[in-house]
Amino acid sequence: MALLEVKGVSVSFRRARGWFAHEESEVIQDLDLTVNEGEIVAVVGASGSGKSVLAQAIMGILPASARLEGQICYAEELLTRERQLRLRGDELVYIPQSVTHLDPLLKVGKQVQPVHRKPGERRLSSRLQMHKAERELTDRYQLPKGTTKKYPYELSGGMARRVLMATATSGEPKLIIADEPTPGIHPEVLADTMKQFREMADRGAGILWITHDIASALTAADRIAVFYAGSCVEIAQVMDFTGTGDGLRHPYTRALWNALPQNGFQPIPGSQPLANQRRGSGCPFAPRCTAATPACTDQHPELRKLRGGEVRCIHAT
Numbered sequence: 316m317a318l319l320e321v322k323g324v325s326v327s328f329r330r331a332r333g334w335f336a337h338e339e340s341e342v343i344q345d346l347d348l349t350v351n352e353g354e355i356v357a358v359v360g361a362s363g364s365g366k367s368v369l370a371q372a373i374m375g376i377l378p379a380s381a382r383l384e385g386q387i388c389y390a391e392e393l394l395t396r397e398r399q400l401r402l403r404g405d406e407l408v409y410i411p412q413s414v415t416h417l418d419p420l421l422k423v424g425k426q427v428q429p430v431h432r433k434p435g436e437r438r439l440s441s442r443l444q445m446h447k448a449e450r451e452l453t454d455r456y457q458l459p460k461g462t463t464k465k466y467p468y469e470l471s472g473g474m475a476r477r478v479l480m481a482t483a484t485s486g487e488p489k490l491i492i493a494d495e496p497t498p499g500i501h502p503e504v505l506a507d508t509m510k511q512f513r514e515m516a517d518r519g520a521g522i523l524w525i526t527h528d529i530a531s532a533l534t535a536a537d538r539i540a541v542f543y544a545g546s547c548v549e550i551a552q553v554m555d556f557t558g559t560g561d562g563l564r565h566p567y568t569r570a571l572w573n574a575l576p577q578n579g580f581q582p583i584p585g586s587q588p589l590a591n592q593r594r595g596s597g598c599p600f601a602p603r604c605t606a607a608t609p610a611c612t613d614q615h616p617e618l619r620k621l622r623g624g625e626v627r628c629i630h631a632t
């Protein structure tokens with residue numbers, strides 16, 4: 316079953332311009348993405364491509380200046396504001412990109428206790444729960460003993476990140492939106508985090524995992540969604556990332572793959588256009604694409620199915 320379906324979602328931000336006027340920049344454009352039960356979908360793409368904005372749209376925490384179009388469904392029903400509020404922190408959990416999301420005034424231990432929402436289920440005594448939280452943090456996340464008694468400001472960035480992970484995974488969530496959960500994490504903890512994601516997925520959860528690190532995404536994800544300038548340009552299978560990238564469908568995905576150290580560090584010239592620099596309606600990658608033709612600048616390519624994946628490029632075969 317599809318746990319998360321993002322259908323034709325666009326997000327734009329309104330900004331004042333001068334005294335009376337305002338301008339809108341579209342930072343996500345007509346996005347389609349699905350996460351099924353038991354599946355880990357990694358979202359990769361350059362900084363500013365719209366990954367975190369998508370996470371915020373799903374969680375219902377976009378700022379008031381944002382306008383969202385399109386539909387987001389959870390468990391095959393529209394994810395309305397009311398459902399977002401009801402499911403958040405329970406079935407639907409979020410690991411935010413910024414550690415400022417920890418409550419600064421609450422000791423860490425209080426923040427990693429599992430939620431018990433089932434009717435009639437007795438809450439564990441608070442001391443017992445504290446012990447459980449402590450064990451989780453020391454055993455699984457290798458944090459020093461006593462971490463639960465600390466306040467967030469007493470933790471390093473990497474420690475705070477592990478606390479965020481523990482906070483999000485201490486219950487039994489169905490859909491996890493993890494925005495860059497791994498930077499600053501020790502390689503062993505990284506491997507364990509990915510193992511934990513896999514176990515949760517094997518129990519039926521769906522995970523949308525936003526990351527800069529394609530190499531680690533490839534070791535744990537089932538499918539990879541590639542973002543460029545607010546568009547999802549390709550959805551690939553992990554096994555497509557091999558050799559010189561001939562199995563990949565979009566020139567940007569191929570360029571990302573060939574820019575990895577193990578593939579010879581071949582950078583692509585130019586840079587991703589910012590939302591307010593995108594001109595016209597063509598393919599956003601066209602200005603940097605060696606395969607671009609005049610037709611590429613005419614219209615935004617449709618997302619179409621190709622060789623077991625999806626692509627937005629009129630030339631992909």
Ligand SMILES: Nc1ncnc2c1ncn2[C@@H]1O[C@H](COP(=O)(O)OP(=O)(O)OP(=O)(O)O)[C@@H](O)[C@H]1O
Pocket residue numbers: 328342360361362363364365366367368369378380412527589590
């Ligand atoms: N609250 C906001 N108001 C205005 N613009 C915003 C806001 N939040 C994000 N943006 C813009 O939306 C675009 C996408 O940002 P987003 O944070 O989603 O990028 P990202 O892909 O997560 O990047 P990174 O990899 O650096 O985390 C950027 O151009 C950013 O400046």
Ligand code: NI
Pocket residue numbers: 366367368412494
């Ligand atoms: Ni981000």
